[in-house]
Amino acid sequence: MSVRRAAARRPDTPPQVLLRLLRGHGEVFHIRPLLVDHPNFPRQALRGFVDEPDPRVRVLALEDPDLPVSELRRLAACEESFLRAGVARHPNVTAELLERLLADPEPKVADDAAANLVLPRARMDRILAEAGI
Known part of the structure; x- marks a missing residue:
């Protein structure tokens, strides 16, 4: 998990990778910066998380x-x-x-x-x- 998170913190991480990580593992709220705060994170996708199981x-x-x-x-x-x-x-x-x-x-x-x-x-x-x- 730490390798995936480190890779996701790169400034060039694609939005689809960030979404896949969050859907698969959630956010670790005590680790900053949050993945949802990544400059490439598609903020408009947040509403779609309401339906996640x-x-x-x-x-x-x-x-x-x-x-x-x-x-x-x-x-x-x-x-x-x-x-x-x-x-x-x-x-x-x-x-x-x-x-x-x-x-x-x-x-x-x-x-x-x-x-x-x-x-x-x-x-x-x-x-x-x-x-x-």
């Missing part, structure tokens, strides 16, 4: 800041809490979807939803009041 690959769709709300809803319904948390942090999420994620049984998802700036201030004030803060 492997959730570690599917999460890459959330790297698209303009991911449509319909796709965010699909990801918010996923079993994996890291996908739901990614939706809760997404800049294109709606207040309505954040409301649903605030009730998520996974605390990290609810915390990320509460921290998203898309959540209306009045709703955040109610959350704080209910918590006695």
Whole structure:
């Protein structure tokens, strides 16, 4: 894997190689720079990751800041809490979807939803009041 990643970090790596690596192995988010940040990475392909069967690959769709709300809803319904948390942090999420994620049984998802700036201030004030803060 490290040889493939090193080769992919070359400035002349073709876009199709980057896509193949990500579809086959996902992204290692603690290794920078990310493959999706490679200058040759076809950013328009990110939306296609929503349909990937492997959730570690599917999460890459959330790297698209303009991911449509319909796709965010699909990801918010996923079993994996890291996908739901990614939706809760997404800049294109709606207040309505954040409301649903605030009730998520996974605390990290609810915390990320509460921290998203898309959540209306009045709703955040109610959350704080209910918590006695």
